[in-house]
């Protein structure tokens with residue numbers, strides 16, 4: 001089975017639809033990731049996770065494909081660093097809705113929106129609601145790290161604050177997936193010294209949200225502990241994440257419609 005929807009002809013897609021395949025729609029971002037990582041990190045990593053998860057799901061005899069990665073997302077908080085390309089929240093919302101509507105128009109109806117950028121998460125969760133209540137279309141949404149929060153907690157070497165942006169996690173994953181784009185000699189740890197009411201980390205959050213530009217938080221653009229990253233630990237974490245995503249794809253492929261997660265037994 002082919003992995004990428006882009007490699008099918010329309011006639012082959014017509015055949016594929018008969019099996020009601022899972023469609024993974026990866027959504028990334030294009031933004032600065034410190035001095036040591038390239039600006040492609042979010043779109044590249046979510047594409048890698050989606051591709052590997054689909055390949056693993058094929059080995060479990062599941063029909064799944066992925067669409068091309070939506071490579072830009074909501075990144076106004078990074079815009080003051082060159083190389084960042086952002087779109088407005090309405091643009092992202094409409095873009096995802098229109099992609100989903102196109103898939104559903106031709107009966108590709110089992111869609112996981114897989115996110116690779118923290119700044120997109122609230123917008124994409126809202127998209128799932130809008131699709132359901134304005135269009136009667138059921139989709140599922142998750143950020144890729146959400147599939148492995150427990151594993152990440154056990155995997156990490158950094159203290160709280162070490163996994164935030166261009167951090168221990170993203171740097172390890174990039175060392176594993178595309179080592180030549182990582183400049184470890186420029187990696188610098190930077191822990192935020194914030195109020196306990198604000199998020200300290202991917203894994204520990206306070207109740208308060210604010211909107212701060214990264215220029216206000218970090219001189220070099222990264223937050224966390226990238227110096228703890230290694231290629232081997234990146235491979236380990238990549239496998240844990242993609243195992244977990246592909247396990248979900250197996251279950252998702254069997255969810256009865258409408259796709260509520262409720263078992264009609």
Ligand SMILES: [Zn+2]
Pocket residue numbers: 033041042116117165166170
């Ligand atoms: Zn990132």
